[in-house]
Amino acid sequence: MTEKVQHETHGFQAEVKQLLQLMIHSLYSNKEIFLRELVSNAADAADKLRFKALSNADLYEGDGELNVRLSVNKDAGTLTVSDNGIGMSKEEVIKNLGTIAKSGTAEFFGKLSGDEAKDSSLIGQFGVGFYSAFIVADKVTVNTRAAGAKASEGVQWISAGEGEFAVADIEKQGRGTEIILHIKEEEKEFLDDWRLRSIITKYSDHISIPVELYKEEVPESEGPDGPDGEKIPAQSGVWETVNKATAMWTREKSDISDEEYTEFYKHVSRDYADPLSWSHNKVEGKTEYTSLLYIPSKAPFDLWNREQTSGLKLYVQRVFIMDDAEQFMPTYLRFVKGLLDSNDLPLNVSREILQDNKITQAIRQGCTKRILSMLEKMAKNDAQKYQAFYNEFGNVLKEGPAEDFANKEKIAGLLRFATTHNDGNEQTVSLAQYIERMPEGQETIYYVTADSYQAARTSPHLEVFRKKGREVLLLGERIDEWLMSHLNEFDGKTLKSAASASVDLSDLDDDETKKAKEDAEKAVEGLLVRMKAALGEKVSDVKFTHRLTDSPACIVATDDGMTTQMAKLMQSAGQAVPEPKYIFELNPEHDLVKIVSDVQDEEQFSQWTQVLYDQAALSEQGSLKEPASFVKNLNALLANLVR
Known part of the structure; x- marks a missing residue:
């Protein structure tokens, strides 16, 4: 120097x-x-x-x-x-x-x-x-x-x-x-x-x-003589x-303490909190590798940053190859931290080689299976600990059914939901628990999606389910519509939206109830034709419904049409979405519907029709495309009432 x-x-x-x-x-x-x-x-x-x-x-x-x-x-x-x-x-x-x-x-x-x-x-x-x-x-x-x-x-x-x-x-x-x-x-x-x-x-x-x-x-005994003839020790x-200086993952599990596993996690993840769980496993056979996988206790700040690379540390024959090797873990498990040490990959392996490599695929399948098994075991043996995990990473796990068809049933079993049978909006109910509580004869798992859990809980589509005592899953996250579009069945039961046009609980009605419904529809006969003419191309159809008990009307997507939440999801992703046409459903037993049916002035009838439709749209979508028009029609009707 x-x-x-x-x-x-x-x-x-x-x-x-x-x-x-x-x-x-x-x-x-x-x-x-x-x-x-x-x-x-x-x-x-x-x-x-x-x-x-x-x-x-x-x-x-x-x-x-x-x-x-x-x-x-x-x-x-x-x-x-x-x-x-x-x-x-x-x-x-x-x-x-x-x-x-x-x-x-x-x-x-x-x-x-x-x-x-x-x-x-x-x-x-x-x-x-x-x-x-x-x-x-x-x-x-x-x-x-x-x-x-x-x-x-x-x-x-x-x-x-x-x-x-x-x-x-x-x-x-x-x-x-x-x-x-x-x-x-x-x-x-x-x-x-x-x-x-x-x-x-x-x-x-x-x-x-x-x-x-x-x-x-x-x-x-070393060093020169001092001034008095004594030996000056040589420095x-x-x-x-000081450390063991061996790759920890190569040691026997029985020789590694929990404290060592925890400190190693903090080293590889740069996390400040202790891990929630971990699995140390050596696989032998056609593909040989050692994995040390951790489930964190807290979500990282960049969990939803899709540009942020994530993955496992990769070693080949104990030689470090790369950080964040994302090829060994599916995206919906991107929160998993840890490392892999493979004996089968070449030392000069690159990300490009890993992309389409049979050994990589085998290791990925093995690691995915192990993480899902860890979560299943946690959910079974320590519900409180699993709930803590789900509160942090549940929304990421919901990406799984769309991404991993082979493990769709396993992933679905790990999901948790708020329901109409639970107080509050905590996501604590599994699909298996829902099925256990289903009344005899029910073959469908019902759910409703909305902008928030509160909006889902107050959805008019739930009125008949509450009346009939049927439990409904409440989904209030943006990812939920995407999840349910790929999760159609669980344990032999069909999943169906409570807002679906084909939902029908009439088989639960007794003869007296059926007769009352028929009479209600006859009392407002001709209303459907008039309202369809008033709404024109705005709707695909106007029908009577008995899914409502407190609300006068609602809008529902056709079974092959795009739902409100899916449209919002696509719009948030920057995709062009065609204007949806809903089915406008009227509750013939509601007093307001009966009043509107008796209105003879066509201008007032048109205003009432628009107001009822906009109310239903507001309840379903959370906002209106033309709020000023809704206010104008409502004010006109209010003015007529006070004259």
Whole structure:
């Protein structure tokens, strides 16, 4: 390294300035996590070198023994964390250490709760772990050189965390990165060997490369004579491996504690919360692989960002290949975290090769089956724990029936719903529970979709179901219409919308009820023809209905037509949707319908017809295409009443 270094000064990205201020002013209550983040980053750098060296072995520069090393200089008050991994170029240093590369800065700050213990652990999740160094250091120096670059292409980065950093070209013989932390006076505990060992053992025991700590040795027989003739001990030392330094997933399950599984999850996922469940499995046979799969307890902030890559870490014969290998897990299980280690894939495997590979397909099927089995077991043995999972990830699981035909029945069994038989809008009822409660003779599972659970619960389509004591599933999420368009049957029972034009519960009527319905229709005979003429092309048909008890009218889609919620779903996706034509259904037993039937003035009759239709449309759709027209007709009718 040259003695005199010319530095260039740069300003931090605005978000980094905010982040540094939070850290410097004790964002962390658990300050030791800074070391977990730095060691984890160093291990990642080693993994990246291994992967790139598959196609260019010269990157090892004759040194294939990868490690992370920690050393302390108590006199200088520094802690150094170094690795011989991939290293960085000058451009990469400025980009990676001057900005928050990962998207989601606003979400990061929005997640801060004021609870230091929780807030501190968010750092890794948002890809800003390096900056945690400033929690314990008032100055940080980074010396790095990219693997394969010349010694003269080393780079030095220095910052005191006060809004700017300096960068300079330096000589660096070895590849990799060296981070020198100038420890704050009040944080000198992190210069203690025992303290560092305990942190490494706690957080980094699972890392598959050695994490080494420098230990000084003072042999008594060596060294020169002192002024009084005594021997001065020679200072020397050795590197001691502190962690187990074996890939955790290769060990026997019985040898791995729950604490180790939990810490490993936090390493691979950068999540701050403990996982909800996990499965560690070794598959032998035609396809051999090891999987370690985790179900998180909390949904990540970017769960619904479809541009965000997600997937499992892929290793081949214990060599890291790629992050976020999405080919091994279906999209509806994108919340699953963990890794795969395959013995059958080639070391030079790429994303393109994985796309259409029989081994990939076999592993994907196996992992999917295992996750679904984990969820089934959880739902059966711990309903409260499963409900916590479903509250976080249920809407993602609803994508499954459309995506995974082979497992449609399994996925459907894992879904939970609010129903008319439950108080509140909690999604707690399974389809199996619904079937158990069905009265004898009922062969259909009924549901209703709407913009919200409250809108679904108050839908006029439910009136006859309440009267007859039939349970209906209440679906109030945008994804629900998409789900039900692909979920037509479960356990031999047909699923049908309560708003369907073909819904008919008349077989439950007694003779007296049937006679009353016939009489009601005769009393307003001729009404259908007049209303159809008044509405014209706006509707496909006008009919009487007995699905209503409190409402005068409703609109329903034809059995082959597009439903309201499906139209909204397509519109939200930017697709053009033709104007739907509904069937307008009238309740002949309702007093308002009887009054309208007696109106002889055709202008007033037309206004009443439009108002009844708009009311039904408002109840079904939540809004009107021409609200001003509805108000005008309503005002005209009100004016006639008060004259």
